[in-house]
Amino acid sequence: MDKFVIAGGARLKGAVRVSGSKNAALPIMAACILAQGKTVLKNVPRLFDIEILSEILGKLGVSVKRLPNSDMEIQVIDDSKCVADYDLVSKMRASICVLGPLLAKRHEAKVSLPGGCVIGVRPIDLHIKGLSAFGANITVEHGYVVARAKKLKSAEIYLGGMFGSTVTGTANILMAAVLAEGTTIIENAACEPEVADLAGFLNKMGAKIKGIGTHKLLVKGVRRLKAVTYSIIPDRIEAGTFMVAAAVTNGNITIENCIAEHLTAVIDKLREIGVTVNKKKNSCQVIGTDRIKPVYISTLPYPGFPTDMQAQFCSLLSLADGISVITERVYPDRFMHVAELNRMGANIKKEGESAVIVGVKKLSGAQVIASDLRASAALVLAGLVAEGQTEITRVYHIDRGYEKIEEKFNKLGARIQRKLDKKLIVVEEK
Numbered sequence: 001m002d003k004f005v006i007a008g009g010a011r012l013k014g015a016v017r018v019s020g021s022k023n024a025a026l027p028i029m030a031a032c033i034l035a036q037g038k039t040v041l042k043n044v045p046r047l048f049d050i051e052i053l054s055e056i057l058g059k060l061g062v063s064v065k066r067l068p069n070s071d072m073e074i075q076v077i078d079d080s081k082c083v084a085d086y087d088l089v090s091k092m093r094a095s096i097c098v099l100g101p102l103l104a105k106r107h108e109a110k111v112s113l114p115g116g117c118v119i120g121v122r123p124i125d126l127h128i129k130g131l132s133a134f135g136a137n138i139t140v141e142h143g144y145v146v147a148r149a150k151k152l153k154s155a156e157i158y159l160g161g162m163f164g165s166t167v168t169g170t171a172n173i174l175m176a177a178v179l180a181e182g183t184t185i186i187e188n189a190a191c192e193p194e195v196a197d198l199a200g201f202l203n204k205m206g207a208k209i210k211g212i213g214t215h216k217l218l219v220k221g222v223r224r225l226k227a228v229t230y231s232i233i234p235d236r237i238e239a240g241t242f243m244v245a246a247a248v249t250n251g252n253i254t255i256e257n258c259i260a261e262h263l264t265a266v267i268d269k270l271r272e273i274g275v276t277v278n279k280k281k282n283s284c285q286v287i288g289t290d291r292i293k294p295v296y297i298s299t300l301p302y303p304g305f306p307t308d309m310q311a312q313f314c315s316l317l318s319l320a321d322g323i324s325v326i327t328e329r330v331y332p333d334r335f336m337h338v339a340e341l342n343r344m345g346a347n348i349k350k351e352g353e354s355a356v357i358v359g360v361k362k363l364s365g366a367q368v369i370a371s372d373l374r375a376s377a378a379l380v381l382a383g384l385v386a387e388g389q390t391e392i393t394r395v396y397h398i399d400r401g402y403e404k405i406e407e408k409f410n411k412l413g414a415r416i417q418r419k420l421d422k423k424l425i426v427v428e429e430k
């Protein structure tokens with residue numbers, strides 16, 4: 001297992017190009033189960049989560065071939081397989097995205113329940129509710145969701161849960177609806193850019209989806225979908241993470257391959273904090289400020305402030321000139337980073353689903369543990385600005401969602417070393 005050793009104090013300057021979106025690539029890869037022929041996906045990030053889904057697709061008779069640079073070739077070889085095993089699904093929750101396409105194309109699916117993770121319980125009741133509406137017979141047996149349907153009939157589905165809509169739930173329902181008989185209406189659909197990208201991909205394959213980017217999707221079922229070439233959108237959360245890096249180090253970073261309109265809420269908050277954000281055609285320049293103003297933030301489904309940027313803003317607001325409050329309305333328990341930031345000198349108190357952040361003058365380097373993807377990013381951001389050295393263990397969490405993260409940061413002037421963590425070498429049982 002690797003760890004990061006970070007020498008703090010650098011003000012980051014220069015340009016960085018963000019990779020393709022993890023959360024768009026994953027459902028789009030799953031959607032290739034629906035295609036006849038060879039799909040070519042471009043701008044697919046090289047990440048641990050992408051590898052896991054590639055392995056799951058392989059076991060489902062779908063060949064996934066990495067091409068040079070960021071391209072990927074996907075083709076269905078054997079469509080008789082319908083089981084996604086626990087040992088792989090439990091490693092990556094988003095694997096649940098194979099449920100909808102398997103049911104639609106192969107009329108049967110047996111997918112392990114993904115289980116929870118440190119950010120929350122992660123239920124899939126809305127996925128099941130939506131797929132059942134098509135007339136599928138769905139049961140939960142021994143930790144697996146088992147779904148069967150001779151054919152799927154269109155339905156009117158409302159996807160509203162206690163915390164708003166569901167991103168991968170909308171993806172699953174969409175991938176089932178495109179081959180269902182008749183016209184399906186999905187109300188309160190998630191409208192994250194990643195869902196819109198999936199819908200764009202499905203329409204290029206021959207699907208008939210209207211309302212893309214809105215909370216109401218109309219899907220006229222078709223008989224078949226063809227394989228196409230498609231380029232994945234840039235990763236808005238990676239872009240947002242680099243924006244915060246510029247802000248927290250009082251630096252000046254140009255983020256290339258960045259779609260500013262995917263980050264409206266984040267840019268709005270950075271400007272409220274006093275950070276300069278110059279939007280350009282395919283990039284954003286972010287310039288830090290000497291005085292970080294405290295703000296109030298509530299995370300919400302898109303286009304609200306993204307929960308995937310909450311931890312990064314905790315790091316930034318730890319150094320604000322005053323008291324900030326961040327309320328987590330999507331994953332109320334998503335605060336594993338708070339204790340680790342406090343070890344670095346931050347003054348954050350968790351109050352129910354909020355973090356009350358009393359700004360401090362400086363953070364100090366310490367040994368900290370990464371717990372999940374975005375919490376790891378928050379700890380890297382804190383390490384960049386902390387006085388002295390920070391050591392972050394279990395950085396495999398960050399490798400799940402950020403491609404070559406230390407290379408990208410070091411090109412901007414950071415001093416991050418990736419080292420083997422001898423204390424955490426797992427000894428294989430003989």
Ligand code: EPZ
Pocket residue numbers: 022023026093094120121122123124125126127128161162163164165166167168169190194307308330331373374401
């Ligand atoms: C997606 O997860 C993202 N992952 C997450 O990003 C992101 O944090 C999340 O959406 C919210 O934006 C991928 O796209 C692969 P949800 P997903 O279903 O789809 C509740 C990252 O860091 N809910 O939209 O699993 C749920 O508990 C990851 O890249 C139900 O109640 O999230 C949560 O409170 C972390 N019932 C809220 O809805 C359901 O059936 C949003 O969950 C489904 C969800």
